[in-house]
Amino acid sequence: MAALVMPHSRPATTNVPIGTSLWHARAAGICVEISENGIVANPINSLNRLISCSLNPTVKGLVWNRGQNPLKEEIKAFTDQCLPDGNGMPFAYEQIDLRNSLSNRVDSVNTLCSKLVSKLPSPLRSALEADALMLCSTLTSLCPSSPWLTVQLECVGHNNCSRWHQDMYIGRALISYTGPGTWLVDDRNVDFEMLEKTLGMTSEVSDRLIVPDRSKVHEAGTNSVCLLKGNSWMDIQGLGVTHKSPVVERDGEGRVREKRLVLKVDLSNTQPGI
Numbered sequence: 001m002a003a004l005v006m007p008h009s010r011p012a013t014t015n016v017p018i019g020t021s022l023w024h025a026r027a028a029g030i031c032v033e034i035s036e037n038g039i040v041a042n043p044i045n046s047l048n049r050l051i052s053c054s055l056n057p058t059v060k061g062l063v064w065n066r067g068q069n070p071l072k073e074e075i076k077a078f079t080d081q082c083l084p085d086g087n088g089m090p091f092a093y094e095q096i097d098l099r100n101s102l103s104n105r106v107d108s109v110n111t112l113c114s115k116l117v118s119k120l121p122s123p124l125r126s127a128l129e130a131d132a133l134m135l136c137s138t139l140t141s142l143c144p145s146s147p148w149l150t151v152q153l154e155c156v157g158h159n160n161c162s163r164w165h166q167d168m169y170i171g172r173a174l175i176s177y178t179g180p181g182t183w184l185v186d187d188r189n190v191d192f193e194m195l196e197k198t199l200g201m202t203s204e205v206s207d208r209l210i211v212p213d214r215s216k217v218h219e220a221g222t223n224s225v226c227l228l229k230g231n232s233w234m235d236i237q238g239l240g241v242t243h244k245s246p247v248v249e250r251d252g253e254g255r256v257r258e259k260r261l262v263l264k265v266d267l268s269n270t271q272p273g274i
Contacts, residue, residue, distance in 0.1 A: 047134065047225075054142060054227055061184045061241035063218070064225040071127055072223075075177045078124060079261040082155040092116045092153040097271070098140070099147050109136050109149070116151050128153070128177075128263060135173040135225070135265040143234060146170050146267040156260040157248065162203040164195065164210045166240040169230040170267040179260035180246035181220030182228070189216035190242045207244070219246065232269055 044050050044064045053062055069075060082091060094116045101108035113132040117125045132151055140149065156179070164185070174182065191210055198206035211217060220226040230240040249257045266272065 047138065050225065050227060051138060051142065054229075057235045057237070060187075060229045060236070061243065062227045063181075063184070063220045064227075065221050066223050066225060069127075069177060069223040071124060074121075074124060075261060078121060079155060079178045079259050082261070091155050092119060093150075094152075095148065095150045095271070097147055098149055105140070109133065109140070112136070112149070112151060116153055120153075131175055131263055132265065135175070135263065138227070139171050139173050139265055139267050143170050143267050146269070148266075148268045148271050150266045150268065150272055152264045152266075154260075154262045154264065156245075156262055157256040161245040162247070163206055164190070164242055164244045166242055167228070167230045168232060168268075169240075169272070170232045170234070170269060171230055172228045172264065172266050174226050174228075174262055174264040175224065176220065176222055176226075177261040177263070178222065179248075179258040181222060181224055182226050182243055183246055184218045184220070184226075184228070184241055184243045185211050185216055187238070187242065189213060195242075203244075211242075 044053060044062060047064070050062050050064045053059055092115075094112045096108055096112055098105060098108075110133065113129050113136060116132055117129045120128060136149060136151065140146065176182065189211060191212065194206070194209040198209050201209075228241050228243060229236055233240060246260075248260075251257055
């Protein structure tokens with residue numbers, strides 16, 4: 001799956017037509033194509049490329065497909081053990097106020113990530129600590145004045161955030177190590193009127209009304225780095241990226257077919273609860 005960079009338009013009206021012309025350009029030696037559906041297909045193949053693309057104010061969400069994790073089997077074995085019956089449970093949660101650690105921010109973030117993975121078996125501990133540090137450093141470098149940094153490792157076996165939505169946080173970076181990744185969609189393919197009208201409906205009903213064309217949905221791959229701009233991103237125009245958790249499929253006995261281990265890093269203006 002190609003990595004995606006998703007531009008945005010301000011959702012003042014519902015399903016605003018953008019036009020059908022094609023535009024080709026060169027950026028850092030990589031071909032960028034903006035088509036009539038407003039999606040930018042970009043082979044983001046490095047962290048530096050992801051960061052440089054995120055600086056573009058017309059970008060809301062990015063996905064860097066890192067390929068298969070070399071610890072895939074070890075991660076799956078841990079997730080199955082952590083979540084034997086398919087019921088979701090928080091595994092680890094850490095949080096700091098970055099304003100209290102301006103002089104030693106690097107040390108504070110290092111300690112935060114080390115504590116997060118302290119209960120993991122080796123070699124998962126060092127691998128996920130490195131990923132947590134990468135996500136933390138990426139977000140804090142992009143939004144250096146953000147006060148709250150929250151890092152969470154989740155074992156997910158339920159439909160968490162199953163409805164299409166935008167979030168009030170500043171930004172989020174996450175990795176799904178097992179199971180399907182986050183779903184994202186461009187503003188041009190979102191019915192924002194239905195996003196408001198369908199509050200209270202089941203996600204099965206509301207999803208079809210909010211995003212009528214399922215083919216426009218983009219799914220972050222397993223082990224991909226996904227960066228989401230929220231409503232409070234410093235230069236966001238309109239709302240943050242529209243996204244949702246993937247559908248959790250169950251077998252005939254109600255057991256989750258594919259469980260998820262998710263590393264999540266959030267930046268927010270106010271202290272979030274657990």
